[in-house]
Amino acid sequence: MRSLEKPAARTYDCSHAAPPLTTHVKFGALVTPLLPAPLPWVRCRAIALALVALIAAACSTSSAQRATPFAPLAFDTKARALVGRMTLAEKIGQMTQVDQLFLKDTADIERYALGSILNGGDSDPVAGNSLQAWRAMYEMYQGRAIRTRLHIPLIYGVDAVHGNNNVIGAVVFPHNIGLGATRDSALVRRIAEITAEETRAVGANWAFAPCICVPQDIRWGRSYEGFSEDPALVAMLGAAAVRGLQGANPIDRTHVAATAKHFAGDGGTSLGSGIDKRLDQGDTRVDSATLRRIHIRPYIDAIAAGVATIMPSYNSWNGVKVSGDRHLLTDVLKGELNFNGFLISDYKAVNQVHSDYKTAIGISINAGMDMVMVPEHYQEFIALLTELVQEGRVPMSRIDDAVTRILRVKFAMGLMEPGYDPHADHALEQRFGSAEHRAVARQAVRESAVLLKNERGALPLSRSARRIHVVGRSADDIGIQSGGWTIFWQGKAGNITTGGTTVLSAIRAGAGRGTQVTYSADGSGAAGADVVVVVVGEGPYAEMKGDRLELALDASDRQALANARAANSPVVVVVISGRPLDIAPVLADASAVLAAWLPGTEGGGVADVLFGDYRPTGKLSFTWPRSVDQTVRSAAGRDPLFPFGFGLTYQE
Numbered sequence: 001m002r003s004l005e006k007p008a009a010r011t012y013d014c015s016h017a018a019p020p021l022t023t024h025v026k027f028g029a030l031v032t033p034l035l036p037a038p039l040p041w042v043r044c045r046a047i048a049l050a051l052v053a054l055i056a057a058a059c060s061t062s063s064a065q066r067a068t069p070f071a072p073l074a075f076d077t078k079a080r081a082l083v084g085r086m087t088l089a090e091k092i093g094q095m096t097q098v099d100q101l102f103l104k105d106t107a108d109i110e111r112y113a114l115g116s117i118l119n120g121g122d123s124d125p126v127a128g129n130s131l132q133a134w135r136a137m138y139e140m141y142q143g144r145a146i147r148t149r150l151h152i153p154l155i156y157g158v159d160a161v162h163g164n165n166n167v168i169g170a171v172v173f174p175h176n177i178g179l180g181a182t183r184d185s186a187l188v189r190r191i192a193e194i195t196a197e198e199t200r201a202v203g204a205n206w207a208f209a210p211c212i213c214v215p216q217d218i219r220w221g222r223s224y225e226g227f228s229e230d231p232a233l234v235a236m237l238g239a240a241a242v243r244g245l246q247g248a249n250p251i252d253r254t255h256v257a258a259t260a261k262h263f264a265g266d267g268g269t270s271l272g273s274g275i276d277k278r279l280d281q282g283d284t285r286v287d288s289a290t291l292r293r294i295h296i297r298p299y300i301d302a303i304a305a306g307v308a309t310i311m312p313s314y315n316s317w318n319g320v321k322v323s324g325d326r327h328l329l330t331d332v333l334k335g336e337l338n339f340n341g342f343l344i345s346d347y348k349a350v351n352q353v354h355s356d357y358k359t360a361i362g363i364s365i366n367a368g369m370d371m372v373m374v375p376e377h378y379q380e381f382i383a384l385l386t387e388l389v390q391e392g393r394v395p396m397s398r399i400d401d402a403v404t405r406i407l408r409v410k411f412a413m414g415l416m417e418p419g420y421d422p423h424a425d426h427a428l429e430q431r432f433g434s435a436e437h438r439a440v441a442r443q444a445v446r447e448s449a450v451l452l453k454n455e456r457g458a459l460p461l462s463r464s465a466r467r468i469h470v471v472g473r474s475a476d477d478i479g480i481q482s483g484g485w486t487i488f489w490q491g492k493a494g495n496i497t498t499g500g501t502t503v504l505s506a507i508r509a510g511a512g513r514g515t516q517v518t519y520s521a522d523g524s525g526a527a528g529a530d531v532v533v534v535v536v537g538e539g540p541y542a543e544m545k546g547d548r549l550e551l552a553l554d555a556s557d558r559q560a561l562a563n564a565r566a567a568n569s570p571v572v573v574v575v576i577s578g579r580p581l582d583i584a585p586v587l588a589d590a591s592a593v594l595a596a597w598l599p600g601t602e603g604g605g606v607a608d609v610l611f612g613d614y615r616p617t618g619k620l621s622f623t624w625p626r627s628v629d630q631t632v633r634s635a636a637g638r639d640p641l642f643p644f645g646f647g648l649t650y651q652e
């Protein structure tokens with residue numbers, strides 16, 4: 001249990017090109033990258049813009065755009081009629097989300113008419129972690145909910161953030177930072193469709209994804225959850241993910257409700273203002289124009305794509321917790337941006353709004369929070385919110401608005417159909433973790449890899465090599481290459497018992513018939529090899545536990561590199577990480593460097609690039625700093641190691 005005490009159509013494919021630029025009516029301004037443009041970028045800019053215009057036109061007629069966006073407002077009358085029949089207790093029940101781990105008695109679902117259950121990080125079914133156990137758990141809870149007086153089913157949430165990543169056997173896709181490097185919105189949409197299908201295979205009908213944060217300081221432990229440091233790129237891929245997760249309107253039984261998170265400014269916190277004087281959950285100290293231009297921008301596109309729910313963030317904006325900020329939640333999000341879905345708080349985030357829990361609940365609900373991820377002491381939450389209403393400190397009109405919003409979404413998802421079936425679609429089991437799904441993940445791994453350096457023809461690797469020596473603790477580790485939010489909240493190094501292919505086994509599978517592939521974690525045994533592939537990287541982490549003050553390579557990786565280099569064979573470095581690391585000190589020692597991000601379970605995609613079966617197309621979605629002084633985006637623009645948009649390829 002965790003403690004919080006705590007080959008699809010490419011969007012553009014021009015080396016060094018900036019992401020597509022789009023305008024938005026409300027915020028008017030054309031959003032361009034904030035950094036001074038490096039020269040190659042400028043050369044490509046005109047071509048990129050022309051391409052963007054063409055592709056935008058093509059996209060506007062694609063099925064992605066034709067699908068009717070999820071429109072809960074169409075169910076307003078039905079939702080209001082139902083609210084009119086509800087008691088205060090039933091209304092507050094709908095606003096309550098409990099982590100199943102903390103359910104004291106499953107009958108509490110009926111007793112409190114709970115609106116939602118979640119499995120937070122590390123909240124596995126009691127019966128263990130398997131597709132069948134997850135499904136049985138879901139069906140048991142949902143079966144309870146439909147026996148309530150008004151038979152309102154649960155909206156059931158999981159953190160399916162790179163595939164249905166909590167469940168053993170699910171395909172695990174690259175984390176968003178890698179998808180940002182693909183610039184491929186059709187691919188991101190397809191990944192989201194598969195994620196939805198594998199989530200629905202266990203029954204859950206709601207994903208707390210996509211994260212559309214715009215990380216501005218890569219020391220932040222959630223940098224990999226963001227597609228890019230650039231708001232326009234995040235907006236484009238975030239909207240694609242929403243469309244893929246939700247599908248057409250209404251959401252059918254192979255799609256899920258999406259959550260754009262964490263609104264707003266989660267990626268903009270100042271160092272020192274967060275947990276343990278670091279970044280996560282800290283304070284974003286920017287003016288309103290900057291908040292809008294960088295951090296709110298992707299929400300405009302997510303709302304246009306019909307996102308059903310939005311998760312307000314833990315962070316503060318200029319000293320005020322966003323989860324209690326009426327201006328941001330009600331005036332901006334629901335008013336100005338016309339968001340018609342509902343707001344789900346982050347895990348225990350309401351507790352942070354005020355030191356007195358009851359006051360905190362009052363502030364947050366009055367600010368516009370509709371459903372609270374309590375997630376533990378739900379009886380206390382329900383009692384306190386009831387008192388607040390009875391004392392007139394939370395008006396009934398606010399409660400009715402919150403419940404109407406929640407029910408509109410439930411109606412739009414088809415949950416309120418007469419005779420609603422509380423079972424998962426068991427036919428989806430066939431496709432769960434299937435070869436077809438894994439092939440899409442492998443394609444995503446190929447497209448996300450960014451070639452940073454390639455000298456003396458080190459890459460692609462030759463299939464006539466006599467011996468390839470692979471080195472590094474990250475080379476043969478599904479847990480490390482998948483990162484945080486994989487089977488465990490924090491992820492876990494080692495064999496995390498889920499399927500997949502490590503980089504080493506993929507190199508073995510891809511090498512020529514006459515090639516011997518040898519391996520050592522520490523770099524020994526490299527002498528005499530034709531080429532040494534050194535896989536360096538970060539161990540898994542999530543959220544605040546990934547905040548770092550420096551981004552140096554791990555000591556064991558540096559040692560492995562030094563050992564490999566001593567063999568005098570060409571050295572190819574593969575970087576497995578949730579953000580750019582400090583590779584400047586070792587760059588000169590490597591003939592080639594490939595950034596593979598956190599590729600997930602399909603390491604075959606990395607080998608495809610190494611052997612040249614796929615010519616690299618990935619472009620940096622984050623500036624790669626030269627030193628730790630450049631980890632803040634505004635500083636990285638000055639002479640970075642590799643600029644935003646950088647990425648080499650192989651010659652024909």
Ligand code: BGC
Binds near residue numbers: 347
């Ligand atoms: C994270 C969210 C996540 C939630 C539920 C929180 O700690 O910030 O991104 O959706 O937990 O697991």
